[in-house]
Every structure is written in C-alpha cells, then in structure tokens.
Amino acid sequence: MSLTEAILRPLRASSAKPLVTHYDDATGSRVELSVATMANWAAKTANWLVEEYDVEAGTPVAVRLPAHWQTAGVLLGAWWAGAHVVAEGPAAVTFVAPGVSADGVAATVSLDPMGRYLGGSRDGVIDFIGEARLFGDDYFGAPVPGSTPALAGLTVDEVLARAAGLEPGVRVLSTREWTVPDGVLSALVAPLVAGGSVVQVSNPARVDAHRTAERTTLDLT
16 A cells, blocks of 8 residues: 555545645745645646656655645655655656756646646746646556655655654644655654644744644644
8 A cells, every 4th residue: 555545545534624734924825735635636646647757666756845735745646656755866757846956857846825837848847737737636556565665765664654653633733844754754744644634834933823723733843
C-alpha cells in the first residue's frame, strides 16, 4: 500500500473534514482543503506523473517547495504514484517554486492561494497546475510495496513507523518548513497518519489568533 493510501483510506469516511488549512500572514490568505479535495489534487498529480513521466514505485521525484497546500497535493500525489521523494539529486521530475530553476524536468508550482495556474507551459517552463488540472480526479495505479523508498531513503513502512505517536485526531498548528525529510515527516505526515489535520502558517504574524479560530490542539513551531 502506498503512503498516500495509508494516510487517506481511514480519512475517507469523513471526506468533508478539513485536512490541510494554509494561512499566509504576509498576504492575509486562508485556504482550507477537505479530505476529498486534497485527494483530488493528489490523484491529479499522481496521474500526471505516471502518464507524462512514467513514474513508478521507487522513481525519484524531487520536491523543493515551501510549506503550502499545493505542496501537500504534490507530496501526496507523488507517494500515491509510488515515487521516492527527495530534496535534491537526479529525479524524473523536480517540483520548484516560480522563478526557481532545476536540472532536468522542472515543474513549476504556482503557489497561488486559489490554485490559479501560470497561464500554460512555455519557454521551457512547465506549468504544473495548468497541466495537472486536466488529469483525472481518481487514481487507480499499481500497488506500492511497503519496502518502496518513499522519503529521503526511508521506505513506506519506515515513514509510517516514524510518523506514529501523535494523539488520534490531533489538529496541529505548524509554522515549520516542510524540509525533506524532517519537516515533511513531523509537520505533515505525522498529523495525517494520526487521523488529524494540519493548520500551516507561512510568514507567521497572527499565530495566537489562528490557534483560537482553528481550535488546534498541538503547536509545532
């Protein structure tokens, strides 16, 4: 079973439940994605990776993105396809923020709060949101063995083991960056494995207000 299946399967019974909420205090934006909406973004990502770049179990995919709801969709989609998420090095695809370059195939993620795309791929820039949004909302790929590398050398089974331990249903308020592997493991995977949810705050300036409004139960700062 892929890491994404292990995370999402227990949550699908409550598909309308908030899963990832992203604040950017520099712009005043707030975006909330339910389990169902996040699963759709992950499926589109997985289908795009498999159909366009032949990603399969163990294929390296680099993610060089800040903590953001779009990054969550990229990570969950990559794992659903069986990809091995790394920070650097040779990869089938490297996900980057606008204005950032990478060797090989670089997919630029808009990081727009409302999910707007970049206007299309051109001049060697792959508009990831623009392309992936055209793919299916469900993913029916091949099974992913638990021994498959999933995160910076850790296998699916090892990631799940290291992510265990948080209180079931925890609602985490986090200002941590999603570094690979530590930030991704502690601030995204661990809360979701616990059947919880994440309130991620970028450029934090109103953390106390967010904690109250979102009724979070654990801080990761």
